Amino acid sequence: MSAPAVKDHPIHRRWIGQSMKRVEDPRLLTGRGKYIDDIVVPNMAHAAVLRSPHAHARIKKIDASKARALPGVLLVLTGAEAVEQTGPLPCFANPPVAQYCIAVDRVRHVGETVAAVVAESRYIAEDAVDRIEVEYEPLPVVVNPGDASTSKGDAVLHPDRGANNIAHQRTLTFGSYDEDMRSADVIVRRKVRWPRSGAQPMETVGAIASYDEGTRKFTIYANTSMYNYVGWLMAVSLKIPAHKLNIVPTIAGGSFGSKIFTHKVLVLAATLARACGRPVKYVEDRLDNMTSCDNHGSDRIYELELGLKRDGTMLAFGMKVIDDYGAYLQFGVGHHGNAAAQLTGPYRIKSARIELTAVFTNKCQQGAYRGFGSEVNNFALERIVDAAADELGISPVEIRRKNFIQPEQFPYKIPTGNVYDSGNYGAVLDKALEMADYDGWRSRQADARKQGRYIGIGLASCQERSVFSSTEFWFWNHEPGFALTSSPESVNIKIDPTGKAFVTLYSPFWGNSPETMATQIVAEQLTIDPSDIEITYADTDQGLMGTGPGGSRYTVMIAGAIAGAATDIKRKLFKIAGHFLEASEQDLELRDGRVSVRGTDRGMTIPEIALQAYYFRLSLPDDCNSGLDARFTYDHPYTTQPNADRTDLGVFYPIMGHMCHIPIVEIDIETGQLTYLKYVAVHDCGTVVNPMTLAGHVRGGTVQGIGSTMYEHFYYDEQGQLVTANFADYLIPTLKEAPPNIEVGHVVTPSPFTEYGIKGGGEGGRMGVPPALASAVEDALRPFGVKIDTLPITPMKIRDMIRAAQQRKG
Amino acid sequence: MEQVQLTLTVNGTRYSRPVEPRCLLSDFIRHDLGLTGTHVGCEHGVCGMCTVLIDGQTARTCLTFAVQVDGAEITTVEALGTPAKLHPLQQAFWEKHGLQCGYCTPAMLLTAVELLNNNPNPTRNEICEAMSANLCRCTGYQTIVDAVESAAAAMKGEAR
Known part of the structure; x- marks a missing residue:
């Protein structure tokens, strides 16, 4: 498919562009939303799940007799029993990684399903869960992604896929990378750590499954979203013909990516309904969701390098990246396909290289979380651009402006092969600088510093790719597998x-x-x-x-x-x-x-x-x-096949938004507390359908990004225990941690390829905050020489970094 | 399990029902009474989704046993307004885009009801203080504060 014809967009519109109040x-x-847990089906029974307390263990024996004897219990199902009827769960990876709705003989992370109970009430089901006795044989636990290549024996999570815990390893080079690096005057290097956080919508995942003996058909109510894309795969897991399964969507109380698939919950509910002959409701509780959901995000260790000319001209961008995928591979390594859509950001960088090592560890699998891996790449790239500005003595504004792709250069093909449809990055930057009164704050910052106050001004100019083509799911694979191209x-x-x-x-x-x-x-x-x-x-x-x-x-x-x-x-x-x-x-x-x-x-x-x-x-x-x-x-408006050796990934994410975030913060160096003095977010999402709801996405995404940057962390200890598996330890921003006023601005560069020139804007906020806020903190603490390369930057960590710097100074 | 008789008033209607002593108030309201506007988010008392008014005061129903509120008067979101005739707070949340997925909204509304009952003329800081009890994962909170501020102004206008 060559580039589509450029669309002519009518200027006069009556409804598009209005901040119409939402019809929802x-x-x-x-209170009449009818979320999944509000649905009642006649004669419905309730399920609860026994979760593994071990990060890695063999299931030696399960004695469910005491659970089965409890009045009101209808069914206790173990993995060994379930697998007689229900096959492995769908998996986007190739080769696939076998995962079951109930673990069959081995658990690979804390929280994995070991057995399920169906009872007359959820209370009885949970009572019965406590009465199931399981004998485990603990196996070596792998939590450090750096250990994956040397894991052997029982420490290997999936022996059928190889002799160690490397899930996928491949290097892709785009353009004349080595040559460009050789011609660079400076190569800036930086290590960056992005930790695991997750979507954690306020509503968990649930399903109500029933089986009609008359029509021999399953009906599953679920708060899932890809059901009309890959819903039939659930029928494959259930070993039934696809026309004997109807998935009925309910509204979802938030997803942010985490409810795209929900395959574990759907297949479990249907398996239980079939086995007990009653409709079954299973809705995760928060512990279920935090330990075994689909929404743990990326977990990456980067070694970055950026080659530049002395005047700040960027030439080549490369990385070694290790990604800790946890115990299974739901979407393959599609997150790195996603990141390749905007690998080189808004900059004219000639060549690039990604050395990817995806590893298995004894943690919950990764799923999808607002950004799907691209938000991490934004963080990595913007951090090294800031480092380059520091090293070359160029201002963060000028190094960006100097390297921006110019409006007349679109459509612009980046080294990976993806094409950016349109953009005006200078205009976004100018608007953000003006809204933030950037120069004014630079002088206020200098005055404040004389008074012993630490104000920091952050800046990030990032891409927000939109409208994926499904090629991103498989082009990293050595053997593509099911190389779908429709979305x-x-x-x-x-x-x-x-x-x-x-x-x-x-x-x-x-x-x-x-x-x-x-x-x-x-x-x-x-x-x-x-x-x-x-x-x-x-x-x-x-x-x-x-x-x-x-x-x-x-x-x-x-x-x-x-x-x-x-x-x-x-x-x-x-x-x-x-x-x-x-x-x-x-x-x-x-x-x-x-x-x-x-x-x-x-x-x-x-x-x-x-x-x-x-x-x-x-x-x-x-x-x-x-x-x-x-x-x-x-169909997708503009997508092409990747080439055979993957030196060109094709066009797969061409509708390119852009943003500039400028947070202005003050840090109390005694407590490490951060206060927002100003927060400006300017986005270009092309033609805006509803400015009010788009601003809502930007603000909400921004506060989610603040969570990822400052507070949220799925932290596994060395035994593989998830020690932040509740909202008292996994810290979602409250109103007190949110900026009091996120000032949202829009620049409109319509897409030439979409109806009305619309671009996507649902993820942008979260994709811009981490590098912007990290640079603000680094800027505030410049007198201490503190570098921010690891998230989250909790107040305690900020205080520790200041204290360490003070001790170094003596 | 043994059951005890519970008598209480919810949204002006008196109910007398047998319940297990361990039954959470959130489950009683949602499943026994079918008032599913009250949501459950964490069931460990942090997120605030399950907030209702017990005798006019906000409380987390996932941390309350139903039997603890014998004789009490409970208000849930269903008492505020209907789609055809929204309560001024609901109207303000609608106009100011104070919700996206809607899951935290009933709790946010009831928290705001309590605030405005006690303090009809709150400052923005007082609104932030009161509303910070509940999590919202969608909005970034700013438009929720805007909505409460706007509703307070509208309700004062009505009272006059």
Whole structure:
């Protein structure tokens, strides 16, 4: 596929660009949301799970007799029993890593499912869990990712995949890397550590599964999102034909990536329902979710190098990266595919190299978390750019400005092969500097320092790639495996006989605003009032292809799908109206819900046309069928295959947003406490559908990013115990840790390749904060010579670094 | 397990039900009474999702046994307003985009009800202090504070 034709975007819009109040809200505000745990199915029983206390152990023996004897217990199922009916869980890696909804003979991380109980109530189920006796044979525990290459014997988690704990190892070089490094005047080197944090939405993952003996069919209610993309894989795990499984989506109380797949919970609930002959509800509690969820994020150790000319011109960027994937590989090493989408950031860097080592350890598997690995790359790149600025004596603003890809250079192909569609990075930087009063704060900072106050000014200019193509999941593999290239999104629009629009989406609400966004775009396309539009979500039985939200793709993809379906509807409206009005279709226009003959007052409203379309076939043109509806599946607007040796990964994430974050902070050097004096976030997400909800994403993502930067850490001790497995130890920012005012600015550089020029913006906030805030802390502590290369930067760590620096000085 | 008779008033309706002594108030409200607007997030008393008003005061129902509130008057989000006629706080959360996934919203609303009952004219700092009891993973909090501030102004207008 070559670059698509550049789209012409209409300037005058009625609904797109409005801060319309969300259509989702009235029901959510009044407690009528119907999340997964609010769903009740007749005769439903309840499940609870026994989780492994060991990080690595063989399951020698399970005695469930006392649990089974408890009144109200319907079923206790072990892994050995479950595997007779249910096969391994779906896995994106190639070769796959066998993982089961209940561990079969070995547990590989604390919290892995060892057995499940179904009972008349959750209380009884949990009582029974406590009565299951398990004999374990502890195995050597691997927690340090550096040990993976030397692991042997029983310390190897997956002996079928190799003799050590290296899950995947490959070096990819893009462009004349060695030559460029040789021609560099300076090579700046830095080690960076990004620790494990996770999405932790306020609602956990759940499913209610039932089996109908009459239709021999499973129905699973679930707060999952890729069900119309890969839902059928659950049927494969359950060893049933795909048409005997219907997945019904519920709304989700937040996801941030963590509910993309939810395969463990769905398959477990269905396995239990089949085994006990009753509908079964299983909703994770917080401990379940923290120890065994899909949402542990990246866990990386970097050795970085950036080659530059003495004047600050960047030439080549390279890295050795070890990524601690935990015990299983849900999405393969797709996170590093993702990072390669914007490996070299907003800069004109000629060549790049990634030496990737992905390892297995006795920790929860990684899943997806807002950024999917690209946010980590942003941190790594921006940290070494700051280091280069320091080393070369160039200001952080100027080194960035000097190297930015210029507006006239787009579409711009970066060394990895991905193409950036458009951008104006200088404009974003200028706007952020102006909003932040950057120069003013530099002088206030100098004054404050004389008074013994430590103000820091941070800056990061990062990419926020949007609209993934699925090639990112497999191009790292030595053998691609299932080398899928489709990642479309569909909609169905029906105009009913009264002229109301019924819009069906094939991906769910997961905390974003799909109903509002679709309503605005349908209203724009068909000039129907938003109050006449109804949005529903299809189950898999009704499902057209929908890849779902993720990778900031949903708004762009839905806009494309709606435009496609609306075009068909408009064609039919014009055909019928032209017939009745005895006018040529070229002379007709659609405005304010009415098709009229241009320059006259003759016309028909959409309800009038719809009524004819439904009930008066003999009055319609001969080649016109009854009804008024259209469905459209919109494919990724611009993606190409990677080449065979992976020196070019192809185009896979071309809709490129950009941001500049400027936090201005003050640090109390006695306590290490950080206070926000100002926080500016300027984003370019192309054409904005709803400025209010986009600003909501930016602010919310920013505070999540503050969590990842300052407080949150899934910390495993040397026995592999997760010691931060609750909200008292895993510290999510409260209102007190959030900046009082995140000032959001927008620069609009429309995408030439998408409907209306929209770009994604759902992940951006979290993708910009870590490098910006790290640079602010480093800047505040410049008198102490402190370098920030490891997150999280807790107040205690800040205090320790200051104390160490003071001791060095004597 | 042995059950005890519990009598209490929820949103103005009097209920008398047998419950197990260990039954959490959050489960009683959600599953016995079917009032699922009260959510459960951590079940260890940190996140605040399960907040309701017990005799006018906010409390975490995941840390409260149902039997502890015998004779009490409970208010949940279902008592505030309906989609057709929102409470001024709900209206303000809607207008100021004080919610995204909506999961923390009922607790945030009830916390704000308590604040405005005790202090109809709070400063922004007082709002932050009161609302910081609950987690929200979506909004970054700023628009929640905006919403409470705006509702306080609107409610004062109504009272006048």
